[in-house]
Amino acid sequence: MTKILMRAGKSPFEVIDPLVTLDQNLIANNSGNLLFAQSVFKSLSKANTEIDVTRYKADPASADEINEKYDVFVLPFANAFRGSFEKQLRAHTDLIKKLKIPCVVVGIGAQTDMNFSQLKGSPIDAAAKEFVAAVLDKSAIIGVRGEYTREYLNNLGFSAVETIGCPSMYLNGENLKVAKKVAALDRDSLVTVNITNKQGSIVERFFARTLEDHSQAVYVPQDMEDAHLLMWGKPRKEAGSADGIPSDLSSLYIATGAARFFTDVRTWLDFMRPRHFAIGTRIHGNVFALLAGTPGMVIAHDSRTLELSQYYEIPHVKSKEITDKTSVRELYERADYGPMMRGHLARFTTYKAFLEKNGLPHIYGNSSDVAAFDEKVAKMNYPAPIDVISASDDLAYRITGLHTRYEDKIERIAARLKKLEVRMNKIAAAAKA
Known part of the structure; x- marks a missing residue:
């Protein structure tokens, strides 16, 4: 073994x-x-x-x-x-x-x-x-x-x-097959968006247009702060007024409830399979799409996203190439998955x-x-992804779960303090002997 x-x-x-x-x-x-x-x-x-x-x-x-x-x-x-x-x-x-x-x-x-x-x-x-x-x-x-x-x-x-x-x-493994499910994207196409903060106003406007132009668009964030925003409504600390990434529940990305934060691989893949297109600055957010057979495109904005996109021949565009005329429909049309698969x-x-x-x-x-x-x-029974707290009916569960978690933490800390007390008493007794 x-x-x-x-x-x-x-x-x-x-x-x-x-x-x-x-x-x-x-x-x-x-x-x-x-x-x-x-x-x-x-x-x-x-x-x-x-x-x-x-x-x-x-x-x-x-x-x-x-x-x-x-x-x-x-x-x-x-x-x-x-x-x-x-x-x-x-x-x-x-x-x-x-x-x-x-x-x-x-x-x-x-x-x-x-x-x-x-x-x-x-x-x-x-x-x-x-x-x-x-x-x-x-x-x-x-x-x-x-x-x-x-x-x-x-x-x-x-x-x-x-x-x-x-x-x-x-x-x-050796299997990687990606095919376009629709000839062209329209307003009702199932588009998925992922975004990194501090992308600049032009890229941020591109994402805003994408969400506004596609009624079925879903935002899939990946940062811990995003998870706390969806779970508890806790605003992001690092997001400023000039930053396009969602900072609170009023954001365009999540105001409609169209956001999901995944904590397991299979549920994320299952979600991506019926989607039509994934677009964004997150390398793994788009790799999830590709592994599910769904077209994805990376907006490369740093060395890590660029070198992986180049190595795998994943369809990509550099962030500086995005203009106020760039549309997600255009990027979908030009994406070629042949080199990547071959x-x-x-x-x-x-x-x-x-x-x-x-x-x-x-x-x-x-x-x-x-x-x-x-x-x-x-066969694993993974939990559902985290959705938007304002769009969820399980607020009581979340508050109860949080209370239970911290109650358990307090009990563990108390147990450790008890052990420490016993140890200190033994040291004190040994010192007196």
């Missing part, structure tokens, strides 16, 4: 209430993280393998326990080479240095502007070098999300680097080879393991 510890918030075989997911931040601030974590989990879910998740904790003090319990530590990452992630990156570095088992990083990337200028002499360089050196001391090769991240690590002095993309695109098998083969180079047995090539995973996920 192989025992794997994986960096993730939760297992796909756990049914966790959205209240708990938010309370424990099992999405690491962005629900898009659910997708690439589940894809890696599936890749490694062989019949003789057990996988536990870290809940996104990286405590160097747990190294001895990890060494004793597990055979390998697998770390799916996203845009980890950025200044705001330095603290977490260094914590993982400290942990990895203390581990004696293999440590494999799957799909890590850098985040900077679309000219990639900030990757030259970046403040994150020192932390990145220490992290990659620690990983490569315990694995054969590190997998990165795109060519620019590979070049960045090459320039830092590392050659054992391979571009594998983001594991999210391999959730369905190149998928080669990219998937590269991903499998990467896992094998690092000694990670995968399920691909064994149809029974693939079927077992998919069947188990299909």
Whole structure:
């Protein structure tokens, strides 16, 4: 039996209430993280393998326990080479240095502007070098999300680097089929919108036009603040008057109740399957559409969205190319999914080879393991997505659930204080003896 510890918030075989997911931040601030974590989990879910998740904790003090319990530590990452992630990156570095088992990083990337200028002499360089050196001391090769991240690590002095993309695109293995369900979009087409804050007025006006022009449009946010806005009506702190992202319940995006926040991969995929088109600045919001067979287009606004769109040949447009004349109908018409689908098998083969180079047995090539995973996920009774509190009839449930969660927290804190009191009494007694 192989025992794997994986960096993730939760297992796909756990049914966790959205209240708990938010309370424990099992999405690491962005629900898009659910997708690439589940894809890696599936890749490694062989019949003789057990996988536990870290809940996104990286405590160097747990190294001895990890060494004793597990055979390998697998770390799916996203845009980890950025200044705001330095603290977490260094914590993982400290942990990895203390581990004696293999440590494999799957799909890590850098985040900077679309000219990639900030990757030259970046403040994150020192932390990145220490992290990659620690990983490569315990694995054969590190997998990165795109060519620019590979070049960045090459320039830092590392050659054992391979571009594998983001594991999210391999959730369905070698299968990736996307087809337009309608010849053209009209007012009643099922359009889905996703957006990142601080996109600039022209892009924000584009999204506003899209929502106004399509009566069935749905907004699918991904940030933790968005989840709290939908769940409790709590305004976003970082959204200002000049920022197009919803800041409160009066926003165009959610005033009609047409917004959903997903806390599980399967429910998100199920929602996307009948949709006609997904458009936005969120890479995983659009990858969910593609995996569900629905056309999606990325509005690339930084290095992470651009390098993944380029690597996978996902239809995309740069944010600076959006004008006040750009329409979602025009973007739908010009989107071509042929190159993406034709190149998928080669990219998937590269991903499998990467896992094998690092000694990670995968399920691909064994149809029974693939079927077992998919069947188990299909039987899970996941909760519904979070909708808009003003459009919901379960306000009492949400308030009761919150009260229960914090009541439980108080009880746990009281129990810890009781144990601490007992310990302090023993120390005091020993000191008197």
